[in-house]
Amino acid sequence: MGDNSTAFSLPQPHLQRTKLCDMDDQELEPLYIERRDELKQIVASMIKPKIVQGRTLNGKEFVSFLGQILEALNKGEIPSTGSLVEVFNKAILESCLKLYNERMERVELPVSVDKLQLIHSLAEDEARKLFDKQHFGKHHTTESILKLDEEMKKVFRNFGLANEYQSSKLCEARFSExxxxxEHLxxxxxxxxxxFNAGFLHCNQSFELQCVGPAKENYERRMSKMLARSRALFIKEYNNKLFNWLVTFSLVMIVIGRFVMKFFLLEVAAWVMFIFLETYTRLFWSSELLYYNxxxxxxxxxxxxxxxNPVLDMDRWVIPIVVVLSFLAVYWRCLGGRKQLGTLLPLYRGSYGSSSRPRTD
Structure with a gap:
């Protein structure tokens, strides 16, 4: 066993130890140089040369090669235990995000903020359960779950922006309608x-049902102001328009009762209405006081x-009704006039030459 031992000692190179780095081999002890060469031979016999791509590396080349390996390890280009776990969990993260996106894409935007938040929570829990079931390793779990949460928050923010846009688009369309x-009313x-009240109620109800999402609150305020302004304007003009229509209607009925139908009671009733409307405003100086009567x-x-009324909307059919009534009035006037003319003419019976009166000289 002692023959296989490679241990040996080196003598002191020189007495001036502080200057060893500046000395050449000629200045060192010959015994030290001899034993140093023996050590080199022993080390060279024990190690194998480093061969890279079929070429033996020398010392400088090996140092350069070792530096490249360290740099690749630091950059993660060479697989390690941690990097393998990270790659495996990355694939799981992608599948979890895909599941989250699929659940969120099922939502038909726009929806209310609470509903979107509820769907996000359900999809988030489902994605986390899938990650907990498939993830690998313990030390990288916290980092991976934080990354998963961050990615899901980004996707949720995008869905929130899309929901706001679709909500604004829908509410703007209903508001414009x-x-x-x-304006038509x-x-x-x-x-x-x-x-007007029926249209007002229908418009308000349709807006409440169809306008959904985060933009609804803002458009509700705009809707309330617009409806209040429209109602006030309609009420302001309503009595004036109705007064003018009634005056016109009374004049038309006077003409019809006197010249078309020749119906005395109709003419009298129309005159009473016309006189009441005109006289009242003249006596009290303003037509607005009439509206409280x-x-x-x-x-x-x-x-x-x-x-x-539920049977007929006169505003929609007023023109056809006026045309039909005018035609009937003209037809009745002409036909009635002919019959009356026929009754006024004398009727002669018998032949022209015959006469019952006795002839005189």
């Missing part, structure tokens, strides 16, 4: 408070019943 409808040919309220109730 209601605004157009209110302002320009009714025959003013009707009942029709109980008789005016009765007239308004009758007008609303005739103009807008």
């Amino acid at each position: 209601c605004e157009d409808k209110m 302002q320009s009714l040919k025959l003013p009707s408070m009942a029709k 109980p008789i005016w309220h009765m007239i308004v109730s009758s007008w609303e019943t005739i103009v807008y």
Whole structure:
């Protein structure tokens, strides 16, 4: 066993130890140089040369090669236990994110903020359960789960922005429809408070049902202001338009009762209405005072019943009805006039030459 021992001691190279680095081999002890060469031979016989790509490396080349290996290890280019776990968990993270995206994409935007948050929580829990079931390693689990949470938050923020955009787009469309409808109700040919209230209610209900998402609160405020402004404007113009229509209607009925139908009671009733409307405003200096009169309220109730009811919408059919009534009035006037003319003409019976009167000279 002693023959296989390679241990031996080196003598002191020189007495001046502080200057050893500056001395050449000629200045050192010959015995030291001899034993040093023996050590080199022993070391060379014990190790094998480093061969890379079929070429033996010398000392400088080996040092350079070792530096390249260390740099590759630091960059993660050479697989290690930690890097293998990280790669394996990365594939699991991708599958978990894919599952989360699939669950979130099932949502038909826009939806309310609470509903979107609930769907996000359910999809997030499902993705975490999948990760807990498939992840590998313990030391890298915390880092991987934090990365998964961060990626899911990014996806959720994108869905939140998309939800806000779709909600604004939908609510803007419903708001524009209601605004157009209110403008149409302002320009009714025959003013009707009942029709305006029905359109107002339908518009408000459709907006509440169809406008959803984070933009609903903002558009609700805009909707309330727009509807209040439209109602105030309609009420302001309603009585004036109705007054003008009633005056026109009374004049038309006077003409029809006197010249077309020649119906005395109809003409008298039309004159009474016309005189009441014109005289009242002249006596009290303003037509606005008329609107507080109980008789005016009765007239308004009758007008609303005739103009807008479940059977007939006069505003939609007023032109066809006027055309038909005009045609019937002209037809009745012409036919009735001919019959009356026929009754006024004398009727002669018998032949022209015959006469019962005796002939005289």
